[in-house]
Amino acid sequence: MKKLKLTKYIWFENEKWKVEKILRPTKFDFYLLLSRKETGSIHEDDKTIPTTMILIDANNDTFYPDTEHVRNLLEQYNQINNDLQQRERKLRDELTHSWLKVLNFD
Numbered sequence: 001m002k003k004l005k006l007t008k009y010i011w012f013e014n015e016k017w018k019v020e021k022i023l024r025p026t027k028f029d030f031y032l033l034l035s036r037k038e039t040g041s042i043h044e045d046d047k048t049i050p051t052t053m054i055l056i057d058a059n060n061d062t063f064y065p066d067t068e069h070v071r072n073l074l075e076q077y078n079q080i081n082n083d084l085q086q087r088e089r090k091l092r093d094e095l096t097h098s099w100l101k102v103l104n105f106d
Contacts, residue, residue: 009066010034011074012056016066020053030058 009018010032017034024030038050056063064070 007065007067010063011066011070012054012061012063014074014078017054017063022058023055028059032056032058032063 007019009016011017012034015036017036019032020035021033022030023033033053033055035051035053038052041050042048043050064074
């Protein structure tokens, strides 16, 4: 059986997750049990930080290893997405202004 080599952390859905366990129910399938601490929230009763855990299908879900190269690519990808969102917001505002101008609400 081929040994899997994964990093301790992976990027899944643009978030960094810790690989807790690799599950192989059959020789063809494998799943990753991932965890991530929830930032910005704390349990009031015992002051612990909640942890989210998910199980992903490594054959069907897209994930990336946590390497410097991947982090740089994701940073570039996020920058491009932010720029596109800003452009879209600006165009939507201009269209709204044009529509309000037609209706004499300007």
